[in-house]
Amino acid sequence: MRLTTVARRGNVVNALDPVWGIPIDTKKTPFRVEIRGRTYYFVDEQHMRRFLEGARVAYFSMEIGLEEGIRTYSGGLGVLAGDTIKSGSDLKLPMVAVTLVNRMGYFRQVISETGDQLEYPDPWEPSAFMRELPDTVEVRIGERVVRVKTWIYDYQSPAGSLIPILFLDTDVNGNTPEDRLITSHLYGGDEIYRLKQAIVLGIGGVRMLKALNFTILKYHMNEGQSSLLALELLRRNDMDANKTRDRSVFTTHTPVAAAFFSFSYETARDLLGDEFDMEEIRVFAGEDRFNMTALALNLSTYVNGVARAHVESSTRLFPGYHIRAITNGVHPCTWTSQPFKELFDRYFTGWALEPDLLVRIDTVPHEEVRNAHMKAKAALLRYIAEKTGTDLEPDTLTLGFARRMTGYKRATLLFSDLDRLRKVLRRGPIQVVMAGKAHPRDEPGKGLIREIHAAGKTLKGDVDLVFLDDYGIDLAKLLTSGVDVWLNTPLPPYEASGTSGMKAAFNGVVNFSVLDGWWAEGWMEGNTGWAIGPAPDAIIGIEARRAMELDDLYNKLEYLIIPKFYHEKDSWATMMRNSIGKIASHFHTHRMMRRYASEAYL
Numbered sequence: 001m002r003l004t005t006v007a008r009r010g011n012v013v014n015a016l017d018p019v020w021g022i023p024i025d026t027k028k029t030p031f032r033v034e035i036r037g038r039t040y041y042f043v044d045e046q047h048m049r050r051f052l053e054g055a056r057v058a059y060f061s062m063e064i065g066l067e068e069g070i071r072t073y074s075g076g077l078g079v080l081a082g083d084t085i086k087s088g089s090d091l092k093l094p095m096v097a098v099t100l101v102n103r104m105g106y107f108r109q110v111i112s113e114t115g116d117q118l119e120y121p122d123p124w125e126p127s128a129f130m131r132e133l134p135d136t137v138e139v140r141i142g143e144r145v146v147r148v149k150t151w152i153y154d155y156q157s158p159a160g161s162l163i164p165i166l167f168l169d170t171d172v173n174g175n176t177p178e179d180r181l182i183t184s185h186l187y188g189g190d191e192i193y194r195l196k197q198a199i200v201l202g203i204g205g206v207r208m209l210k211a212l213n214f215t216i217l218k219y220h221m222n223e224g225q226s227s228l229l230a231l232e233l234l235r236r237n238d239m240d241a242n243k244t245r246d247r248s249v250f251t252t253h254t255p256v257a258a259a260f261f262s263f264s265y266e267t268a269r270d271l272l273g274d275e276f277d278m279e280e281i282r283v284f285a286g287e288d289r290f291n292m293t294a295l296a297l298n299l300s301t302y303v304n305g306v307a308r309a310h311v312e313s314s315t316r317l318f319p320g321y322h323i324r325a326i327t328n329g330v331h332p333c334t335w336t337s338q339p340f341k342e343l344f345d346r347y348f349t350g351w352a353l354e355p356d357l358l359v360r361i362d363t364v365p366h367e368e369v370r371n372a373h374m375k376a377k378a379a380l381l382r383y384i385a386e387k388t389g390t391d392l393e394p395d396t397l398t399l400g401f402a403r404r405m406t407g408y409k410r411a412t413l414l415f416s417d418l419d420r421l422r423k424v425l426r427r428g429p430i431q432v433v434m435a436g437k438a439h440p441r442d443e444p445g446k447g448l449i450r451e452i453h454a455a456g457k458t459l460k461g462d463v464d465l466v467f468l469d470d471y472g473i474d475l476a477k478l479l480t481s482g483v484d485v486w487l488n489t490p491l492p493p494y495e496a497s498g499t500s501g502m503k504a505a506f507n508g509v510v511n512f513s514v515l516d517g518w519w520a521e522g523w524m525e526g527n528t529g530w531a532i533g534p535a536p537d538a539i540i541g542i543e544a545r546r547a548m549e550l551d552d553l554y555n556k557l558e559y560l561i562i563p564k565f566y567h568e569k570d571s572w573a574t575m576m577r578n579s580i581g582k583i584a585s586h587f588h589t590h591r592m593m594r595r596y597a598s599e600a601y602l
């Protein structure tokens with residue numbers, strides 16, 4: 001594992017106090033404790049007691065994306081979970097997180113010459129990042145008892161508190177070969193496999209926290225997949241729903257009912273066995289099917305959606321529930337490229353903890369913003385040249401689009417009318433960089449990648465179109481900082497929030513997006529970026545909507561975006577500053593976590 005080693009002004013300082021992140025000379029402090037396989041050092045006894053006995057918020061997520069090498073994420077949900085933990089640490093919130101180890105990762109993507117997605121296992125080695133604990137707990141899955149162990153990763157930002165993250169693992173001696181693979185593939189297998197994973201995460205996770213002597217104040221379910229934890233809480237509280245609710249917080253990320261994870265009561269009974277009385281559970285999880293979102297909703301006092309528009313659609317789905325809106329954010333330090341970090345450091349001391357300071361970006365000359373951007377752009381173009389052999393032009397307007405390749409994200413909307421796209425180019429050249437994985441079972445999603453591939457061939461000579469393999473955190477950093485315009489074309493209301501456009505904003509990249517999810521809140525036309533299509537509350541048929549979207553997409557490119565980029569450089573730089581000052585200053589996970597802390601946790 002990585003030790004937190006800090007060197008400071010020649011003093012021997014080789015650990016951080018886990019509560020306040022204060023640098024400590026481990027040889028001198030008498031306040032030390034060995035627990036969970038590691039020695040921790042503290043500035044005083046109070047901190048030591050708080051670390052050992054203080055109550056924590058337990059944050060459960062099926063995926064957590066902390067860094068490229070820890071392959072336990074597939075996309076936005078996991079990256080948000082990682083950003084949540086990082087902000088929790090920066091803000092010194094007492095938290096512990098729980099997820100699955102998924103040693104085979106999600107999958108590694110390679111795009112073939114013909115535009116087909118090839119999928120490979122994506123193994124990673126937990127012991128290179130974290131330590132294994134000897135403790136195990138048991139969960140019942142069907143007829144069998146499955147033993148669960150855990151890995152522990154101590155996340156601590158430089159001046160933040162330490163947040164342990166548990167990576168649960170069923171690869172334990174004594175488990176059947178089949179059960180040893182339950183925590184192997186993120187979102188792998190069938191419905192049964194997913195339900196087994198949910199049992200390990202929710203029920204196994206609560207038991208593991210107890211086995212490791214964590215005192216838990218609140219259980220936060222990040223999306224419905226972790227909601228079986230509420231079953232375990234119910235059981236512990238003699239089926240008292242109110243006591244369970246007092247402990248539970250639920251964040252829903254899904255705007256449409258079809259996407260909720262649900263299964264038949266027969267399956268539920270088969271897998272959850274006699275540990276739970278399904279007739280009692282039905283009251284909470286739904287009459288006809290065991291619905292994990294319903295379970296979470298019915299057993300939490302605090303429920304929130306991830307953007308205002310998302311809360312409106314969720315409230316229609318769940319009349320009678322009070323769903324708050326806490327709009328997502330991104331972690332400032334993670335998503336700001338090196339050139340902008342240096343720029344912000346020079347002008348706004350403390351910005352990484354208080355990104356609200358970025359509202360003062362107008363005090364930074366255009367030239368400096370432009371220079372920082374050109375450095376980030378050069379880094380992306382170098383990467384592209386290395387990976388693909390294609391040399392893109394640093395001075396050409398570059399559009400970026402990278403996200404999960406799945407139907408509603410409409411990755412090919414830009415290529416709906418290639419003739420019209422070619423006409424747009426009369427105003428000036430563009431180049432396009434794209435990336436994204438389709439879930440291995442999402443055939444239409446894979447079809448999108450083939451369509452993009454085909455569009456690239458058709459457009460050859462007119463537009464350079466590059467599709468980069470294996471979208472992940474590192475590539476997301478390069479892309480969201482290195483393009484000029486970040487494009488997003490989801491079909492409303494499917495994009496609950498979206499976060500990549502916020503990453504772009506931290507790097508002065510301008511958004512051009514459909515008014516869904518967070519963009520409905522961040523958008524000021526011609527000021528922070530541009531909208532594609534009608535207002536979010538427009539009542540409009542699907543055909544008419546599409547026509548308006550295509551008009552906006554091509555017309556705004558032709559008459560607003562391309563001319564401004566090439567001929568009004570100062571006005572363009574002002575928009576870059578607005579992206580930072582009016583978007584990044586607000587859409588960050590520190591704000592989000594402060595709201596969780598004050599409204600939901602405490």
Ligand SMILES: *Cc1c(COP(=O)(O)O)cnc(C)c1O
Pocket residue numbers: 074075076077079402403404471472473476477497498499500501503
């Ligand atoms: C930020 C991020 C996402 C989410 O992007 P959206 O805009 O929400 O689609 C997905 N994958 C990776 C690797 C990311 O970094």
